[in-house]
Amino acid sequence: MSLVMQVFGLIITVIPLYFVATALDPSMAQAIEGEADQFFSFVLVGSVGFMLATAALTTLQGAVSGGIANGYFESLMMTRASLPSILLGLTSYGMVLAVVRATVFLTSGWVLGANLAWSRILPALVVMVLIVVAHLGIGLVAAALVVAFRTSAGITTLATTISVFFGGVYYPVSEIPSWLAMIAKATPISYGLISLRRVLLHGQSLADVGPELSILAAMGVFSLAVGSIAMDLALRYARKAGSLGTY
Amino acid sequence: MSTLAVGSTAPVDAPSSDRVVQAVGLTKRFPERRGLKATLLKPFGQSTTTVVSDVSFSANAGEFLGLLGPNGAGKTTLLKMLSTLIIPDEGSATVEGFDVVRDAAAVREVVAPCLAMERSLYHRLTARQNLDVYADLQGLTRAERRTRVDDALRAVSLQDTGEKLVGQFSSGMLQRLLIARALLTKPRLLLLDEPTRSLDPISAREFRSFLREELARQRGCAVILATHNAEEAFELCDRVAVLNKGQLLASGIASRLSREFLGVRYRLSTTEPYHPAISELSAHGVSVVSTTPRNDQPGDWHDVIIRMQQDDDPSAILATLSAKGVRIAAFEPVRPSLADLIEGVVKRGTNA
Numbered sequence: 001m002s003l004v005m006q007v008f009g010l011i012i013t014v015i016p017l018y019f020v021a022t023a024l025d026p027s028m029a030q031a032i033e034g035e036a037d038q039f040f041s042f043v044l045v046g047s048v049g050f051m052l053a054t055a056a057l058t059t060l061q062g063a064v065s066g067g068i069a070n071g072y073f074e075s076l077m078m079t080r081a082s083l084p085s086i087l088l089g090l091t092s093y094g095m096v097l098a099v100v101r102a103t104v105f106l107t108s109g110w111v112l113g114a115n116l117a118w119s120r121i122l123p124a125l126v127v128m129v130l131i132v133v134a135h136l137g138i139g140l141v142a143a144a145l146v147v148a149f150r151t152s153a154g155i156t157t158l159a160t161t162i163s164v165f166f167g168g169v170y171y172p173v174s175e176i177p178s179w180l181a182m183i184a185k186a187t188p189i190s191y192g193l194i195s196l197r198r199v200l201l202h203g204q205s206l207a208d209v210g211p212e213l214s215i216l217a218a219m220g221v222f223s224l225a226v227g228s229i230a231m232d233l234a235l236r237y238a239r240k241a242g243s244l245g246t247y
Numbered sequence: 248m249s250t251l252a253v254g255s256t257a258p259v260d261a262p263s264s265d266r267v268v269q270a271v272g273l274t275k276r277f278p279e280r281r282g283l284k285a286t287l288l289k290p291f292g293q294s295t296t297t298v299v300s301d302v303s304f305s306a307n308a309g310e311f312l313g314l315l316g317p318n319g320a321g322k323t324t325l326l327k328m329l330s331t332l333i334i335p336d337e338g339s340a341t342v343e344g345f346d347v348v349r350d351a352a353a354v355r356e357v358v359a360p361c362l363a364m365e366r367s368l369y370h371r372l373t374a375r376q377n378l379d380v381y382a383d384l385q386g387l388t389r390a391e392r393r394t395r396v397d398d399a400l401r402a403v404s405l406q407d408t409g410e411k412l413v414g415q416f417s418s419g420m421l422q423r424l425l426i427a428r429a430l431l432t433k434p435r436l437l438l439l440d441e442p443t444r445s446l447d448p449i450s451a452r453e454f455r456s457f458l459r460e461e462l463a464r465q466r467g468c469a470v471i472l473a474t475h476n477a478e479e480a481f482e483l484c485d486r487v488a489v490l491n492k493g494q495l496l497a498s499g500i501a502s503r504l505s506r507e508f509l510g511v512r513y514r515l516s517t518t519e520p521y522h523p524a525i526s527e528l529s530a531h532g533v534s535v536v537s538t539t540p541r542n543d544q545p546g547d548w549h550d551v552i553i554r555m556q557q558d559d560d561p562s563a564i565l566a567t568l569s570a571k572g573v574r575i576a577a578f579e580p581v582r583p584s585l586a587d588l589i590e591g592v593v594k595r596g597t598n599a
Binding site: 070071072074075076077078079080081086089236239240241242244245 | 275277278298324327330331332333334336352355356358360364365366367368369381384385386432
């Protein structure tokens with residue numbers, strides 16, 4: 001029932017987005033020229049990418065936090081299952097839910113008139129996976145902080161705020177003042193959204209967005225490596241402090 | 248090492264060579280939680296509390312080792328160190344030859360902890376589904392899973408409620424399900440933290456029988472259990488270790504420890520609890536522990552618990568009392584409570 005209500009809520013959310021974006025379309029047409037033909041499609045794809053990135057950032061932290069509070073995180077750590085499979089298991093529900101939400105959002109937008117190149121859905125999925133991977137590492141760091149100190153120190157809030165302001169979710173990165181452009185360049189979602197829009201709205205191939213995807217993939221590898229080290233250290237710290245199962 | 252600090256009747260090490268657990272000098276200190284002000288004023292001045300101090304012990308295949316002690320004695324921390332959930336600060340422990348720190352993954356292959364974690368069960372799943380999830384996490388194949396889940400449910404008498412939602416379980420049933428979860432893997436070492444605390448007496452007895460017959464005798468699984476239950480300590484455990492404030496004060500067979508620390512106790516049923524002959528027994532080293540009226544019998548019957556030395560002859564004491572005209576309806580040995588045993592060991596440990 002909760003899932004149905006969430007889906008219904010998403011469909012409702014797309015409607016005002018459609019009207020606002022359509023109203024702003026004439027003034028945004030030039031700014032979004034390289035990424036989309038209509039502002040509604042631009043914002044729709046941006047929102048979908050942001051939705052997936054946010055899920056990747058927050059799902060593991062939430063699951064670990066809940067698991068520690070409920071006591072099942074400690075019991076999972078006593079099993080023979082490997083750490084990656086435990087973490088994957090903890091995030092899977094949240095990520096599947098995010099994919100369902102993204103699909104509903106995208107489909108609702110298409111029904112309202114967004115120009116999507118459905119023939120490019122498979123390459124678009126590859127880009128979406130890379131967006132998720134690039135943000136999972138940061139989510140892993142946040143979860144590691146929760147394991148060690150019971151707080152993520154606002155890392156996920158900071159990451160989502162930076163993403164939404166500098167990642168080109170609601171307006172193109174080119175519109176950001178030059179003195180803030182460095183932040184946009186360090187934000188994984190900016191590369192992900194440029195690629196996703198060019199694939200899904202302009203029908204380009206993965207090869208066409210190769211440079212952006214390479215940077216996104218490199219960011220993903222780097223953040224996952226940092227996240228894995230952080231989680232390893234956090235678990236060691238929690239085992240030392242005896243706090244694995246205490247909130 | 249703090250083993251046998253105040254003397255005991257049996258060595259803390261298991262006697263035979265079929266050793267499953269070997270712990271040497273285990274020590275664990277936890278940092279004390281501080282407020283922001285204290286942290287800012289003394290950032291590097293954090294103090295620690297020693298919860299387990301230099302504890303050594305071992306357990307063999309098929310053996311039951313009971314951990315006794317008051318709350319905060321360090322029993323659960325010891326179990327968690329053996330489960331790889333807590334890393335010891337000093338000392339070492341091996342399970343089936345695997346070090347609990349260096350070979351933690353290998354240790355998890357052979358250890359099945361059953362700690363107090365009712366909340367860790369998925370309340371929206373059935374008992375069987377809960378076990379299925381953990382069977383998957385433990386890497387059991389689909390074929391193994393079915394058999395093991397059935398066996399585990401049967402072992403804890405939940406075979407008829409396997410399809411019931413765990414959210415509808417009583418605390419005793421939750422406890423049994425936790426035990427079933429621990430039994431899925433056919434462990435070499437089972438760690439139980441007060442395993443029968445929520446079980447009704449019949450279920451508790453059946454469970455103890457299962458542990459003894461099936462797990463220990465047939466499968467040769469070593470069992471270490473933290474318990475506050477006298478039946479478990481005296482009848483189930485081959486040896487017990489008494490801990491207090493993280494230190495191992497004594498270990499050995501519970502009944503022998505009891506005799507050593509508390510003496511031999513007899514119950515005297517009499518209508519003359521304050522007869523001079525009873526108080527005169529003190530001249531022979533016999534002391535009266537307690538005198539309580541018996542409400543279950545007509546007349547002025549009392550139970551007098553007397554404590555005598557290990558080498559005293561009970562029949563001689565009975566004969567003396569009878570000769571002096573004390574009316575006696577019963578004279579029989581009594582087992583002291585676990586509280587008495589722990590208190591006795593802790594008191595002597597404190598005075599030593």
